[in-house]
Structure formats: C-alpha cells, structure tokens
Amino acid sequence: MIQTLAERWPVIAVVIACVAVLAFAGAAATNVGPWYKALKFPRLKPPDWAFGPGWTTIYVFIAASAVIGWGAADAEDRTTMIWLFAINGVLNVLWSPLFFTLQRPDWALIEWVPFWLSIVPLVILMFWITPLAGWLILPYLLWVTYAGWLNWRVVVLNRPFGSDAAATPRK
Incomplete structure (x- = not known):
C-alpha cells in the first residue's frame, strides 16, 4: 500500500513530534558537567x-525510516511498527537519565542491552517492509552498538559507581 506525499503529511507530523520528544528528553537528561x-x-x-549532530542525524534517519515504512506497510505491520x-x-x-542524571554508567550499560535488543527487530521489520526503510534505520543500530562499547569502556575505566564509589578512592 503505497501512499502519496499528501497522504503522508499526518504521519510525517506524528513521526516528527515523537522523534522530537525523544531527542529533547534525552538532551534534557544529558549533563556534561564536572562529574x-x-x-x-x-x-x-x-x-x-x-554527539549532538550524530544523534540528530540518527533521529532524522529513524524518522525517514518510519515514514517510508508506514507508507509501504500493511495494517498488521503498522501495528507491529508502533509497538516496536x-x-x-x-x-x-x-x-x-541512568548515565548522566543518576551518574550510573554501570546501570546504563545494563539498560543498554534491552535498548540494543529493541532495535534489532525494528531493523528486521523495516527491511521486511521495504529495504529503503531498513537501510535508513540500520545506522541507528550501528550507532547504539558503538555507544554501548563506549559505555562499557567508561564502566571499566571508572568503576565503581554509586555507594561503592564513595568507599573507593579514584586512581
């Protein structure tokens, strides 16, 4: 079911709003202060x-993937897309918030696993619906994979965190 551009405007508006909320929520919880x-x-x-331009680019790709995928998807795939x-x-x-607000990269790394795993079915579904949507969302998986590696290295290089950190002097 291919839609015309005029039929896609409501979808484009909803996708842009959702992606903007995600971007602003993440930015609001990101504090690159002294800690x-x-x-x-x-x-x-x-x-x-x-990181700002990197995430902005990723969010644009996610939005484009969602709009293109929505236009090519049937009702069942659309429902799956919404849930995923x-x-x-x-x-x-x-x-x-786990990493920056709570200053717990260790907790953020644990949360990264389901976060990363939630992207994999999105990539598969988008490729299933239309390869273009799949290619557009693939950089998100790659970026979050790299971010997970960075998160892991921060944990290794700086642990312990939380109450254990107060009892352990930094080297």
Whole structure:
C-alpha cells in the first residue's frame, strides 16, 4: 500500500513530534558537567560536540525510516511498527537519565542491552517492509552498538559507581 506525499503529511507530523520528544528528553537528561568531565574515556570516543549532530542525524534517519515504512506497510505491520518504536523509544529515553542524571554508567550499560535488543527487530521489520526503510534505520543500530562499547569502556575505566564509589578512592 503505497501512499502519496499528501497522504503522508499526518504521519510525517506524528513521526516528527515523537522523534522530537525523544531527542529533547534525552538532551534534557544529558549533563556534561564536572562529574562527566572527570570520567576517563577510551581514545576512540568522539569529541563531545559530535554527539549532538550524530544523534540528530540518527533521529532524522529513524524518522525517514518510519515514514517510508508506514507508507509501504500493511495494517498488521503498522501495528507491529508502533509497538516496536514505542518500546524502543522508552528504552532510548531511559538510558540518558541512568548515565548522566543518576551518574550510573554501570546501570546504563545494563539498560543498554534491552535498548540494543529493541532495535534489532525494528531493523528486521523495516527491511521486511521495504529495504529503503531498513537501510535508513540500520545506522541507528550501528550507532547504539558503538555507544554501548563506549559505555562499557567508561564502566571499566571508572568503576565503581554509586555507594561503592564513595568507599573507593579514584586512581
């Protein structure tokens, strides 16, 4: 079921609104203040300024994938898309407060696993619906895979966190 551009405008508006809420929620929970700046990072970490444009690009690709996928999907696939995007959106938003607000990269790393796993069926579904939607959402999986590696390295280089951190002096 291919839709014309005029028929897609309501879908485009809803997708943009949802992606904007996700982006703003994640940004609001991201504090790169003194605690963050004191962390040790792996050499392969991009500069802090690159994360904003990186995530913005990823969100544009996610939105484009959703709009294109919606236009090509049948009713059953649309229902599946809504559920998969909703679950992924919740897990996406949850990561930033764990890492930045609660200052618990260890908890964020644990949460990263279901977050990453929630992207895999999205990629598969979008490729199933139309390869273009699949290719557009694939960078999200790759970026979150890389972000998980960064998260893991931060945990390894800086642990312990939380109440254990107060009892353990930093080296």
